[in-house]
Amino acid sequence: MGITPPRSRYQQVAEHLRRAITAGEYRPGQALPSESQLAQQFGLNRTTINKAIRQLVAEGLVVVEHGRGSYVREQRPVIHISADYVTRGADGWPTWTSELAREGLSGSQRIREVSVIDPPTEIAGRLGLEDGEQVVVRRRLLLIEDEPVQLADSYYPARIAADTELARRAKMRGGENGALERLGIQLGFVDEEVSARMPTPDEAGLLKIPQGTPVLRHVRVTYDRDGRPVAVMAAVMAADRFTMRYRLPTSTGGGEQE
Amino acid sequence: MGITPPRSRYQQVAEHLRRAITAGEYRPGQALPSESQLAQQFGLNRTTINKAIRQLVAEGLVVVEHGRGSYVREQRPVIHISADYVTRGADGWPTWTSELAREGLSGSQRIREVSVIDPPTEIAGRLGLEDGEQVVVRRRLLLIEDEPVQLADSYYPARIAADTELARRAKMRGGENGALERLGIQLGFVDEEVSARMPTPDEAGLLKIPQGTPVLRHVRVTYDRDGRPVAVMAAVMAADRFTMRYRLPTSTGGGEQE
DNA sequence: GAGTGGTCTAGACCACGCC
DNA sequence: GCGTGGTCTAGACCACTCA
Numbered sequence: 001m002g003i004t005p006p007r008s009r010y011q012q013v014a015e016h017l018r019r020a021i022t023a024g025e026y027r028p029g030q031a032l033p034s035e036s037q038l039a040q041q042f043g044l045n046r047t048t049i050n051k052a053i054r055q056l057v058a059e060g061l062v063v064v065e066h067g068r069g070s071y072v073r074e075q076r077p078v079i080h081i082s083a084d085y086v087t088r089g090a091d092g093w094p095t096w097t098s099e100l101a102r103e104g105l106s107g108s109q110r111i112r113e114v115s116v117i118d119p120p121t122e123i124a125g126r127l128g129l130e131d132g133e134q135v136v137v138r139r140r141l142l143l144i145e146d147e148p149v150q151l152a153d154s155y156y157p158a159r160i161a162a163d164t165e166l167a168r169r170a171k172m173r174g175g176e177n178g179a180l181e182r183l184g185i186q187l188g189f190v191d192e193e194v195s196a197r198m199p200t201p202d203e204a205g206l207l208k209i210p211q212g213t214p215v216l217r218h219v220r221v222t223y224d225r226d227g228r229p230v231a232v233m234a235a236v237m238a239a240d241r242f243t244m245r246y247r248l249p250t251s252t253g254g255g256e257q258e
Numbered sequence: 259m260g261i262t263p264p265r266s267r268y269q270q271v272a273e274h275l276r277r278a279i280t281a282g283e284y285r286p287g288q289a290l291p292s293e294s295q296l297a298q299q300f301g302l303n304r305t306t307i308n309k310a311i312r313q314l315v316a317e318g319l320v321v322v323e324h325g326r327g328s329y330v331r332e333q334r335p336v337i338h339i340s341a342d343y344v345t346r347g348a349d350g351w352p353t354w355t356s357e358l359a360r361e362g363l364s365g366s367q368r369i370r371e372v373s374v375i376d377p378p379t380e381i382a383g384r385l386g387l388e389d390g391e392q393v394v395v396r397r398r399l400l401l402i403e404d405e406p407v408q409l410a411d412s413y414y415p416a417r418i419a420a421d422t423e424l425a426r427r428a429k430m431r432g433g434e435n436g437a438l439e440r441l442g443i444q445l446g447f448v449d450e451e452v453s454a455r456m457p458t459p460d461e462a463g464l465l466k467i468p469q470g471t472p473v474l475r476h477v478r479v480t481y482d483r484d485g486r487p488v489a490v491m492a493a494v495m496a497a498d499r500f501t502m503r504y505r506l507p508t509s510t511g512g513g514e515q516e
Numbered sequence: 517g518a519g520t521g522g523t524c525t526a527g528a529c530c531a532c533g534c535c
Numbered sequence: 536g537c538g539t540g541g542t543c544t545a546g547a548c549c550a551c552t553c554a
Contacts, residue, residue, distance in 0.1 A: 008523060034539060045525050050540075058316055060456045067532030067539050080451075087509045177508070187508040193338075194504075196454035196472045196497035198318045214454045214472030214497065222508065239454035239472065246452075246504050250435070250445040250480065251345045266542060292520060303544050308521075325520055325551030522550075531541075 009044055013052035021061055021072050028074040032062065035070075060212035060240070073210065075240075079103070079144065081218075082245040086177075086190050093174040096142050105144050113139040114169045116158055123155045126221050127229045136161040141206070142235075148207055150242075152235040160185070160230065176231060180222070188225040194218055194244050199236070207238050214239045267302055271310035279319055279330050286332040290320065293328075318470035318498070331468065333498075337361070337402065339476075340503045344435075344448050351432040354400050363402050371397040372427045374416055381413045384479050385487045394419040399464070400493075406465055408500075410493040418443070418488065434489060438480070446483040452476055452502050457494070465496050472497045 007015075020026055032038075035053065039046040053070050056062040064070045080103075084094055100107030119127070119135040127135065135155045142150040154176060156166050165172055165179050172179040177187060199207070199215045209215065216239045222231040265273075278284055290296075293311065297304040311328050314320040322328045342352055358365030377385070377393040385393065393413045400408040412434060414424050423430055423437050430437040435445060457465070457473045467473065474497045480489040 010523075036539080045527095046540090047526090048524060050542095051523085053540090058456065059458075064540065065533085066541065067534080069539060078453075083504065083506055086506050189505055189507050192504040192506065194452045194474075194502040195336075195500070196474050198316065198470055198472065200317075212456055214456065216452075216454050242453070244452040244502075246341065246450040246506070247447055248341055248344050248450065248504075249447050268542075294520080303546095304521090305545090306543060308523095309542085311521090322521065323552085324522065325553085327520060327552095518552105518554090520550100520552080522548100524547080524549100526545095528543080529541100530543100531539100533537105533539080535537085 009042075010048045010051040010055065013038065013042060013044070013049060014055040017052065017056060018059070018061060021056075026072045028072050030072050031068075032070045032072070057211045060210070063210050077241070078243055079105075079149070079241055080243050080245050083192065083247070088177070093177040095175040100144060106146075108143045108146065109171070110141045110143065110148075111138065111169055111171070112141055113137065114167060116162060116167065119155060123232050123234070126219075126232045127155065127157055129157060134158040136167045138166065150235055150237040151203065151206060152233060155232045155234075156230065176222070176233070180230060185230055186225040187230075188223045188227060190223065191221045192218065192246075193220075196239055199238075203236055207236075209238045210240070216242055216244065218244065267300075268306045268309040268313065271296065271300055271302070271307060272313040275310065275314060276317070276319060279314075284330045286330050288330050289326075290328045290330070315469045318468070321468055335499070336501055337363075337407070337499055338501050338503050341450065341505070346435070351435040353433040358402060364404075366401045366404065367429070368399045368401065368406075369396065369427055369429070370399055371395065372425060374420060374425065377413060381490050381492070384477070384490050385413065385415055387415060392416040394425045396424070408493055408495040409461065409464060410491060413490045413492075414488065434480070434491070438488060443488055444483040445488075446481045446485060448481065449479045450476065450504075451478075454497055457496075461494055465494075467496045468498070474500055474502065476502065 017032065026032060032053070033041070035046050035049045038049045042049070053062060053064060057064060061073055062070055063073050079100075082099075084099070087094075096109055097107045115137060116134050117137050119129060119133075119137075123135065124133070129135070136158055138154045140152045140154070141148050142152055160183065161167055164183055174181070180187060195217045196214045197217065199209050199213070203209065203215060207215075215236050218233075218235040218237070220233045221229050222233075224230050275284075275290065284290060290311070291299070293304050293307045296302075296307045300307070311320060311322060315322060319331055320328050321331050337358075340357075342357070345352075354367055355365045373395060374392050375395050377387060377391075377395075381393060382391070387393070394416055396412045398410045398412070399406050400410055418441065419425055422441055424441075432439070438445060453475045454472045455475065457467050457471070461467065461473060465473075473494050476491075476493040476495070478491045479487050480491075482488050
């Protein structure tokens with residue numbers, strides 16, 4: 001038993017298992033030995049083994065299922081979100097459903113809430129609202145193959161969205177961009193921000209996020225041709241299922257124009 | 259003591275503290291009561307309290323300092339990485355240093371390794387390499403105010419980069435894009451991917467990532483005018499310090515052309 | 517040296533999955 | 536009912552910080 005405390009015992013156990021997992025001795029989906037077995041094998045208390053397993057869970061390598069065992073975490077298929085949704089196709093604006101259909105997946109959405117509220121300060125700031133101005137909020141849950149995978153909240157200044165289809169609890173043809181255009185708004189550009197953090201307990205529950213998995217936060221501000229913000233979308237998704245993709249032109253000004 | 263087990267006691271303690279923190283009863287940087295104090299206050303064992311604290315650490319709300327105490331985590335200033343580095347300015351290509359200077363920060367880099375290697379399969383794939391083709395790799399550590407904040411590894415097909423400045427251990431004027439242009443390569447576009455995961459222990463150490471903080475992974479593939487990949491950059495950074503930013507034009511084809 | 521968190525043990529009971 | 540992980544306790548010793 002090479003288990004002695006230069007580093008703590010549970011860390012050594014974790015390292016041992018981590019090595020075995022990355023070396024492929026335990027394959028994804030496969031069960032690790034039970035905690036009691038490991039305790040016996042290493043001559044340690046089960047509490048110590050449990051702590052080692054917890055460590056691996058936090059690293060996203062292992063999931064534990066109560067009453068069943070601990071398993072090497074399986075990779076879930078990754079969805080690539082391309083920024084194409086800002087590019088209008090021949091048949092209109094891409095939507096969640098249409099984009100996923102291209103990958104052979106069935107996307108759907110559930111509208112959780114549509115209402116007029118006082119905006120969170122972050123949103124008010126991004127929309128450049130005056131004090132006291134309200135917003136229409138549309139809270140949606142996006143699903144793939146009927147599994148909830150993304151929370152997406154959109155905000156529109158009440159000034160332009162109240163009493164329009166944006167404020168009604170129904171899907172909108174061509175999505176947000178379609179609706180905005182029908183209001184006579186000429187779209188200019190979008191600013192996107194991508195960041196990551198750990199999920200709140202709420203998010204973890206709603207999106208069934210495995211332990212040790214962060215979320216990607218995706219915020220998009222849509223501007224009209226005059227550079228006025230007209231919409232903010234703030235989405236949260238499990239980071240083990242999504243990747244954001246952007247294609248950008250490289251302006252080699254120096255190579256040609258200059 | 260409203261501590262009874264509908265949910266586990268440690269979770270109730272965690273919830274209690276979480277609520278107090280988000281309500282501002284404990285401010286960022288402020289110490290929580292010691293574990294012994296909390297144990298006494300709730301009539302629980304210290305082990306149980308410790309588990310509650312661990313929970314909050316995993317959520318990124320709290321940091322613990324051995325021998326000192328547990329503290330509400332302070333927000334670190336967020337650096338926004340704009341995708342402007344693909345747009346050449348009047349004075350050449352933006353670099354890490356020049357971009358940060360615009361925000362009034364001093365950026366520097368340390369070149370950790372420059373060598374010719376067999377590429378990881380992911381890189382080989384993205385570069386479209388033949389079997390057995392090698393790459394030049396430049397591993398850099400990027401710093402802000404002399405603090406390591408980002409690991410950035412760049413890969414170039416040895417076919418085009420061997421025996422060039424890309425393969426030498428020195429900084430390159432105008433960064434990667436500058437060097438590629440000097441090789442006569444006409445840049446076309448880049449594909450970027452942003453994802454997130456938990457750090458490996460190595461990364462956590464090198465980047466001094468606080469417990470409970472994920473990393474953002476940023477992969478950029480640079481293509482020439484003919485759509486051939488000429489470079490891959492793969493970076494990892496603490497997600498509590500960085501946000502990726504993109505500005506994209508909204509092509510309202512329907513509004514005008516159709 | 518006092519106080520704090522880090523770890524560990526031995527033992528216990530509970531909750532869940534499954535046969 | 537058996538085996539699994541989930542939680543909890545009482546008590547102990549260690550390692551670190553700071554006065």
